[in-house]
Amino acid sequence: MGYRKFLRFWHYLVVLLITGQLINNAFAAEPEWGMVDKKECDRACLVAIMDGYMNAIFMQDKGIVPPLAQDLRMTENTGMMDVGEGVLWRTKSEPTEFKIYVADPVNEQVALQTRLIIGGQNALVAVRLKIDRGKIQEIEHLYDRDINDAAIPLLTTPVPLLTEDVPLKKRASRDMLNRIANTYFDALEGDNGRIGAFAKECVRHENGYRTVNNPPPGGRMMPAPFIPTADTEQGKEMLRFSMLTCTEQINEKTFAHMKRIRPRRVLIIDEAKQIVGTFPLFVHDGTSRTAKPGDPPGMMLNLVTMETFSIRDGLIHHVEAAPFVTLPYGLGNGWTMDSGR
Incomplete structure (x- = not known):
């Protein structure tokens, strides 16, 4: 064998060895199947x-x-x-x-x-x-x-309510938890609190503020540091609203400016805790279901958040909504095609 043929032979051999190793490495990325090695992620x-x-x-x-x-x-x-x-x-x-x-x-x-x-x-x-x-x-x-x-x-x-395990005998099914969580959004879209599966004592926290069912003399009715006072008519009205139940607040059509809450992305159903994690998109296009002809447009923005619902005995007892991420109207949630309008 001549010197040049010898070099070509070694080059060919090295290429084969490297290629074979790469193939082995590629297939070695996942181990061979073995039921003994596979564990469910609880x-x-x-x-x-x-x-x-x-x-x-x-x-x-x-x-x-x-x-x-x-x-x-x-x-x-x-x-x-x-x-x-x-x-x-x-x-x-x-x-x-x-x-x-x-x-x-x-x-x-x-x-x-x-x-x-x-x-x-x-x-x-x-x-x-x-x-x-x-x-x-x-x-x-x-x-x-x-x-x-x-x-x-x-x-x-x-x-x-968001951290404790619920006894097996008191747990609702996955399908029921999903249905109950969706009634919250259905009620907001329908301006009818009776659509929602709300417990009378239902409480909602928004970005760390209690905005519903506040005890007398009332408190915050929006997720902001401001606490109304009773020395003005507006303050009295805000305090009154803050003491309403989840059902009563929606019945007053205060949320009629929400065009839709979709996609809702009811993604995570925690059966042990009987809580449901959702990542809804609130769409506000400037219209309102209570607007009169000639009224100027309202807010135009979208909002993404996480809302966690605690469900007991078939009813929503607590809503934890946070964080609030506001977006220009028309922008989606980053996960659903054509969301945002």
């Missing part, structure tokens, strides 16, 4: 994946993120980005004790509603993960950093 498993992901954010270390799927998709405040990008990843964040986990082993999804300290500032955050065979396939971040200190008292410890 509620505790999903929560552990969420905790692992959040710990990576707190450490600002992509290297310790739980396994990611090859077709991973991620958004933050509806904008598409990659792991390591965005406010939550690139701004120093610290956890607090306010944590609401909603975990669904059937749909392999888990969400966390929480208060974080982001860049030294209080922020409300919702994170959703979808898991596929042990790997994170979807990541959704929502955050609102405009949190006033007046909201902190209700953002220190979650209400027990």
Whole structure:
């Protein structure tokens, strides 16, 4: 064999070896099937994946993120980005004790509603993960950093209705939980509180403020630090409204400016806690179902949030809505084609 033929032979041999190794590595990415090695990801498993992901954010270390799927998709405040990008990843964040986990082993999804300290500032955050065979396939971040200190008292410890297990005998089915959660949105769209499966004592927290069923003499009726006073007619009316029940507030058609609440994305049904995690899109196009001819247009904006419903005995007892992420009218939720109008 001549020298040139010898070199070509070795080149050919090296290429074969490298190609074979690459093929082996590609197929080695997933182990051979074995039922013994496969474990279902239960509620505790999903929560552990969420905790692992959040710990990576707190450490600002992509290297310790739980396994990611090859077709991973991620958004933050509806904008598409990659792991390591965005406010939550690139701004120093610290956890607090306010944590609401909603975990669904059937749909392999888990969400966390929480208060974080982001860049030294209080922020409300919702994170959703979808898991596929042990790997994170979807990541959704929502955050609102405009949190006033007046909201902190209700953002220190979650209400027990959102964190306690419900005995098996008292649990509603998945289908019933889904139906009950949807009645909340149906009632708002229909301007009829009786459509909603509301308990009389139903309470709603919005960005840390109690906005319904306030005890006398009343309190906030909107998610803002401002507390009305009874020294003006407007203040008296606001205090009156704040003391109404969930059903009564909707019956007054105060929310008629909401054109629609769709897509609702009732994504996470936590049977153990009897809570339902949703990621609805509120669409406001400037119209109102109570507007009179010639009235000027109202607000034109969209809003994405996470709303968690606590359901007991077939009724909604608590609604935790946060964070509020406002968008220009026409923009969607980042996940549903053609949403936003």
